[in-house]
Amino acid sequence: DVKQVGCVGVCNQVPMLEIHKAGEEPAFYTKIKANEVSEIIKNHFRSENWMSRFKNRFYNYAENLTFSDIPTSSNRYSANEEGTPIAEFLKGQVNVATEYRGEIKPSDFEEYKSKHGFEAFIKCLKELSPDEIIAQVEESGLKGRGGAGFPTFIKWNLVKNAKADQKYIICNGDEGDPGAFMDRMLLESYPFRVIEGILIAAYAVGASEGRLYIRAEYPLAVTRIKEGLEICKKEGLIGKNILGSDFSFDLKVFEGAGAFVCGEETALIASIEGKRGIPELRPPYPAEKGLWDKPTLINNTETLSMVPFIIRNGAESFKEIGTENSKGTKVFALAGKINRGGLIEVPMGITIRQIVEEIGGGIANGKKFKAVQIGGPSGGCIPAHMADTAIDFDSLKEVGAMMGSGGLIVLDESDCMVDIAHYFLSFTQEESCGRCTFCRIGTRRMLEILEKIKSGKGKLSDLDLLEQLAINTQKGSICGLGKTAPNPVLSTLKYFRHEYEAHIKGEC
Ligand code: SF4
Incomplete structure (x- = not known):
């Protein structure tokens, strides 16, 4: 079988090919070129019939890639081999939002289910009351991953307790920071996980309708989420009386037109309502008066992606990762003058130095590490001599930076x-x-x-x-x-x- 999986995060080694053969340890090939594929396959599988089938299918996919800047020879690694760029890059990472990274075909519903997909939502519907779900989220210590770090359970409680005939939920996927691609990766690679997080949140706060706000510049994310929504509707996970319960919920995609300011909650709401995306003075907060003046829960894509993990494994499993005031993990887009850039998910409290030197493999081209720009255009620059600063909400604030949504750009001595x-x-x-x-x-x-x-x-x-x-x-x-x-x-x-x-x- 040939399977295209979601993002593995190891952007510095793509295109990657992973071969699983019965009785053999999986083999990874990195930075492969289209003309090397047949040779690689021949080395693993001798059947000519099988090979021609594979080649046809693989080349169809390969045609969509740009191979112009790929180095001339590919590298082969065995799974679990110590000291390889892949092993070093993945070491120290903890996968919560990116659970099963590189294993799941994004739009394969059965495969998502086979990896505990929708177990958390079904548990909520059948065993937990909305208050119990919110209590779990509170206990986990989850804070919003969109930048501000506001405790998630407070927002959920506000919307749940608001009195209204209609409530909404919005998943904020309007990621516009230069150098950031966390939401994009989550939406493209884990559409069902994002949808499951929204379903749990909607059930907990009593929302009957939702919008996934995704910027139109992310066409693959839009396609994958739309495919996911169709499948969920057919499977009875979206619609009236979901799985025979009293809970009815409809979810649609809204494509944003690319204004950075529309990531701000009130501007985002205005944009969905068809108005110009301009922020409003708060209060009233969207939790009281949001979309079409109804109580509205707005959470970031990454925040919602963490919810199924918390419900399925219990608040403790999330709480035990991270620091006293910043629990769990954070997804970062690691970019800039680094040897190994990519998409990483790390425990809160990890230091900047650990990310730059251990995961990122240090500064590229033998240059000296100068600073990191963390948090995108809203964040700050932290100099190399403060690289032992822990990455958590409080420590970053103390040094004049902020977590932001998760852009992490490494700068070297040549940067002004x-x-x-x-x-x-x-x-x-x-x-x-x-x-x-x-x-x-x-x-x-x-x-x-x-x-x-x-x-x-x-x-x-x-x-x-x-x-x-x-x-x-x-x-x-x-x-x-x-x-x-x-x-x-x-x-x-x-x-x-x-x-x-x-x-x-x-x-x-
Ligand atoms: Fe926000 Fe005011 Fe700037 Fe508009 S002008 S983006 S409302 S701070």
Whole structure:
């Protein structure tokens, strides 16, 4: 059988081929080229008939890939072989949201079920009351993985206790940070797990309708989720009186048009309602007055993906991973000047150094590690000398960064931190919806100052002005985009002020 599986996370070694043959240890081939496939198969399976069948099927898939930049020879590894790039990359990772990574064909319902799929939802329907489910989520310590780290059970309780004839649930898959692809991978690789998480949350809070908000730039995610929804409807997991219970629920996909600000809850709701995606002042919070003015639960894709694991294995199994105040795992998109980039899921409390050196294999091309930009455009830059900082909600806040949704970009000695601050600020400036003066104009003025400094025309007094504008923009913006947009500037000013000064003095 030939099977295309979901994301294995080891982006630095793709395209990958894994061969399982009865009586043999599985073999991995990495960075393979299309013209090597027949030889690899021949080495494992001698039957010519079988081989031609495989070749036809594999080449159909292979045609969709771009092989232009793949190194000239493929590598073979045995499963569990110590010291290989795959083993080293996966060592230290814990799979909760990415459980069974690389094993499941994403849209194969039977295969998902065979790996405990929908057991958690069925347990909820048949054995647990909504209060008991929410108590489990509270006990697990799960916090929102979309950036803010708000305790998940509080949101669930608010929606559950709201009095209304109709309640909604929205899965926020509007991932727009540069360098981030966590939600994309979860939606593409684990469509049934995301759907199961939504079903559990909807049942717990009493929502009868839901939307999966996915950006249209993720066409494969949209396709896989739509396929998954169709299958779930046929299997009686979505619709009226699900599995003979009193619970009825309908779930649809909404394709976002790509505005970063629509990741903000109230802007996302406006966008679904057909209005311009502009954040609203809160309160009222969506839990009280959300989609079409009804109580609405909004959770991030990764948060919901963790729920089936918690219900199936018990809150303890999740709680025992991580730190005192940050339980469980976090999925990161590890990118930048690193030897082994990819999609990783690590226990909270792991240090930046462990991620960069052990999982990522250190800095590429023998260069020196300089900093990590964590949390995307809303996050901050943490310098290499603080690489022993633990990755959890509190520790990152203390050093002026934030978890964000999970972008982790590694920088080396050749990266200019003024350029980095400029890059992220231009992104948020462009994506500002324009409602608040400081976010609209303050970020523009900050960018102008940065451009002046970069071109060698800056003055030392510009740095104070830049800092003051950044602080005022944080204070004077109503949503997370404006409040966090200055973070890359403030953190680079704090840790790399000498680079700003070097530009001003004409030393670089
Ligand atoms: Fe719009 Fe920026 Fe204000 Fe948010 S902070 S509402 S993005 S102008």
